[in-house]
Amino acid sequence: MMLDIPAIPAPNEIIARQARQRQNQLTKPTGSLGRLEDLSIQIASIQGKIKPDVSRKAVVVMAGDHGVTHEGVSAYPADVTPQMVHNFLTGGAAINVLARQAGARVSVVDMGVAADFPSGCGVIDRKIAYGTMNMASGPAMTRQQAEKSLKFGMEIAWAEIDRGLDLIATGDMGIGNTTPSSAIAAVFTGEPVSRVTGRGTGLDDRGWETKVAIIEKAIQLNQPDKNDPIDVLAKVGGFEIGGLAGLVIGAASRGIPVVVDGFISTAAALLAFELAPGIQPYLIAAHRSVEAGQRAMLDKLGIEPLMDFNMRLGEGTGAVLAFHIIEAAVRILNEMSTFESAGVSDRS
Structure with missing residues (x-):
């Protein structure tokens, strides 16, 4: 395609x-x-x-699993991804609490979770595969899958806009997804992997060293072309990261500002920027993540975060918290x- x-x-x-x-x-x-x-x-x-007017607000949480978790890059098992998706759907996660406070709706998208969800549960099904492949032993996905994730993301944005929307936030869920995000950061910013890789869900020193080595191995093995953003996504990305990049592009194409959450969302925004530089004026960086690589990506994007609350949860939590600041500005x-x-x- x-x-x-x-x-x-x-x-x-x-x-x-x-x-x-x-x-x-x-x-x-x-x-x-x-x-x-x-x-x-x-x-x-x-x-x-x-x-x-920013009264109609939504956060889109995109979920996907990652084959690279088999390399021990996360402190949590991959089973947590579908469990947290269920938590989103039943309204019990941090993003649900903060979205309720902000008067924002939450849309949850299965881009590539390694589990099935029952029909009618509320999840938007855009599953490309049951998780990506292990980028430490080959490309994370095919180029066609990468393009499909971007296309799905744009379509989700347009569907949300058709429901009525003034402001959209990006959210993510996927055990292991700081690993592809660090890889994307390293490729596009040119920074050493060790400088753009954090501890994710709480790795110790040895776990962090393993994570850095795995990312370096994946980049060396797959040789992602920074001048071809789709190639970067296919080689070292994730389905939810591609989906969020497509969401950013889709929202900007219809004149909707995008509130970017933390590390994973910033990697997706940078990917979107490399594909469509015109999205930059539509971006609002919500907060400075604890994750090390976000600063380099924000610098590349030319945007400054609104808050620094020592947050690293993802889900769109920082972005939805920023809704209050944005509404205050407009008021x-x-x-x-x-x-x-x-x-x-x-x-x-």
Whole structure:
């Protein structure tokens, strides 16, 4: 199959200027709300209206398993992936709690979990295979599977938008998925594997050294081409990572801002950026992950995280937590009085 990457519309610069002008007329010293002002202007320019709306929010949690877990790169067994998917579906996970608080819906997608889910359970079935292959002994997936994961991700984004959507967050679930994410980070940033590899779910020193060695082996064996992002995904990626990259592209193609969660979501966003650089203005980095490689990927993307809460859970938890900050920024732009309307004297 040939993957069709949709065009990404540029944000409206005229609206951005008008939103900036309005911010400067609000009853506060110019620029005194810092990044809240920048966030509101970003959202306004994406939506093409000076008073944007972020009331309809969703987080898409994509799940997949990884053959590389057979190499001992995770402190948790692969059985946890389907168990956590069930937890999402019954509303008991951290992402469910935070999404309820934020007034956001949670959509759970099976991109490649190594287990079956009963029909009607609520999971969106886009299973490509029962987990990826072991990237330490060959490519994680075929090129066709990589393209399929991206295509499915775009289709999920468009389906969510059709349900009604102003703001979307990326979430992930997959035991072992920090390993392909570190590989993706190393390939695209050029950083040594040891500098972009963290401890995932809690590896000790020996486990971390094993993980670094496995990633180095996978890159050396598979030779992913950094100039061909689909090749990188196929060689050292994951089904949920490809799905999230497609989700980012699909959302941006329809003018929806994307709140990027932690390490895995940032790897997916970087993959999306390498495929479609026009997505960059649509990205909002939620938080700085504990995982070592995120900083290099954020630098490559040219975005700064909103928070640093020492988080490393995934699931979209940091992204949904950031929904509150984004809504606050938009409310400031929309609801705050201007100097003129409030009868307050400006500096002039």
